[in-house]
Amino acid sequence: MTEPSFPPLFTGEAVRGDPFAAACARAAAGCDAGLITYRPAPERLEAAIVFAPEVPLADAVLALPVCGIGFQNALGALAPPSVGVYLGWNGDIRVNGGLCGRLRMAADTRDPETVPGWMVIGLDLIAVDATEDPGVKPDTTALYNEGCGDIELPQLLEAWARHTLVWLGRWExxxxxxxxxxxxxxxxxxxxxxxxxxxxxxxxGVDERLGMLLKSGDTTRLIPLTELLEDPA
Structure with a gap:
């Protein structure tokens, strides 16, 4: 994996271990917002972005769908027109219907009314299917199985950063x-x-904060995006 180049406001750091865990550790230690940690590998795209929210957690968690939109737009721009890229509410990334990766998030607080000191959004995308028998998990896929073999992972990582920056600007x-x-x-x-x-x-559907509306019988429950927060890795 060649070294990616990031747009202004972002800086990159290659890591050997889990980029999500590394980003959480860097954030807790006081690194600047905009750090992108990533693990160079030919078969998988693993990366994470550090944010410094200025709004309460209940609003800051919108960074998850914003980063998801950024990734969908990035892959959509690089992939052939026939490739469909969709997002699950829980962070799932689906390519042509198959589960291909996910987004995840952590912050230094779980209080919806508190402004987080930091937040991390992680990306994990399977590029090469290592399963000997693809039929074992028929609902899953890999990027290079879906007509995207010409996409280089550093190129996709760069595009994710660029498109996410655009959507962060629109959000603001x-x-x-x-x-x-x-x-x-x-x-x-x-x-x-x-x-x-x-x-x-x-x-x-979703409410104005993109919380999930889940109807069971005659009852509709609202599940806020904060429910998707993980403990810092």
């Missing part, structure tokens, strides 16, 4: 509305049965 200038509109158009699983937070129901 225009608020949540364009994020909501764009995400709905590339969402996977709406109007389908899903299980989230131990509850199974129909995923009917």
């Amino acid at each position: 200038d225009e608020g949540v509305r364009p994020i909501h509109k764009e995400w709905i158009g590339i969402a996977h699983g709406i109007d389908e049965q899903v299980t989230q937070g131990g509850v199974t129901g129909t995923f009917t």
